[in-house]
Amino acid sequence: MSKRNQITKYIKFYEVTIASTIVILMVILSAYFFLLPNLWHATFIYDQQKHVTEKLTVVRQKDSQLSNLDVDVYKNALLQLGKVLPESRDYVSFFTTFDSLEKSTGVQITKTDFQLGLLSTQSGRLSKPLNAPAYIIPITMEVAGTQQSLPLFFSQLQGLTGRLINILGVRWNIKQDEEEMHVVINGEAYFYPLPSQLGGVDVPLPKLTKQQEEFLITASELRSEDRTQDDDFSTIEVGIKSLF
Amino acid sequence: MAKRSVNLIISKRDFSETAEKLKRITTITAGISIVLFLLLFALSVWYVRTNTDKFTQMKQELDQVEKKVAAKKQAEGLYVLTSQRLSVLEKLLAQTSPYDGLIGNIAGLSTEGISITSVTADSRGNLSISILASSSASLDAFITSLLYAEQEKRLSKIFAQGILRHEEGDYSLTLLFHGEKNLYQ
Secondary structure, eight states: OOOOHHHHHHHHHHHHHHHHHHHHHHHHHHIIIEEEHEEEEEHHHHHHHHHHHHHHHHHHHHHHHHHHHOHHHHHHHHHHHHHOOOSSHHHHHHHHHHHHHHHHHOEEEEEEEEEOOOOOHHHGGGGGGOSSSOOOOOOOOEEOTTTTTTHHHHHHSSSSSOOEEEEEEEEEEEOTTSSSEEOOOOOOEEEOOSSSSSTTTOOOOOOOOHHHHHHHHHHHHHHHHEEEEEEHHSSSSOOOOOOO | OOOOOOOOOOOOOHHHHHHHHHHHHHHHHHHHHHHHHHHHHHHHHHHHHHHHHHHHHHHHHHHHHHHHHHHTTTHHHHHHHHHHHHHHHHHHHHHOOOTTTTHHHEEEEEEEEEEEEEEEEEESSSSEEEEEEEEEEHHHHHHHHHHHHHHHEEEEEEEEEEOOOTTTSSSEEEEEEEEEEHHHH
């Protein structure tokens, strides 16, 4: 038998096996060149879709929240909160707070001492103590008042009407012949700088807690009251406008 | 050395059996792989086509909503700033202790013949009061009233520092104690 005949016979004998092997190889090659890229593409689309869906949910929710936002309430509240917790040391607001407290409570502030520290804002901002929610200004004040007026003074000092002053300790002396009490108050006031930038469009809005919502309404109402009082003052006749 | 014989001819039957096995395995594998390939390819093409359109639509919608949100940047700023301030304020107010009732409650502790001369209190409840008692009996009555207040859980850990007897017959004394929340409110 010639060698050629032998090969032909061999191929004939294995033709199905060889054909099947060729098909398997073709499938492997096709899978590598066509199926795998398609699968990668499908996976990419799936991931992107998931990402876009999540983003869309957040942005839709944000859009709806912002559409329903009562801008006036927030504007009023932010202005009032700026008085309670200013963005800088703002020593002037101490005096306005003390003036208004004296008027509203009848207590007389005889001495104040607040340690403003570094007034250069940039370097001053770096001194925020760890774990403290805001920057602290230690304050000592002496006030004179009666047993009736002082409690009101204490509660307003720690309220949202003016600059917030947290009372850390009090000391008072009582003289037999005097109705007025002299109280020395040790406390701390705070300031908190505004953030330099807002989050991205897809960053969800922070949710307010129940207590924060209560503060928001109180602050907004207090601001509205202040404004009404200002409006009342503006309508008061101040006499002859021209002296001549 | 003894001669050994080895049979080098492979039996025809064994060889054809292996070939048949190989033939069957390759045929089945080829069939399965081609079916699988076609199925997966069809599925992937279908998935990519349907979802590409959907994805494009979603992307367009996202762009639109993002533009809407960007237009409300001012309101967003207002909300974010307010909420941040409120969050800080919530923490600060949680640190405060009320002092509204302290003066009245301390005055209420006083009994006949006792004058409270000075009081020191801090927000952790540490209190110190200095008193002037006109007699030992009034001093005793005052201590009894403090113990009664302790029973009512308005104060605790009463500690008396040295009693001083003056020439006039009155007594001065400084007391340290821990005031409970209801003493401050």
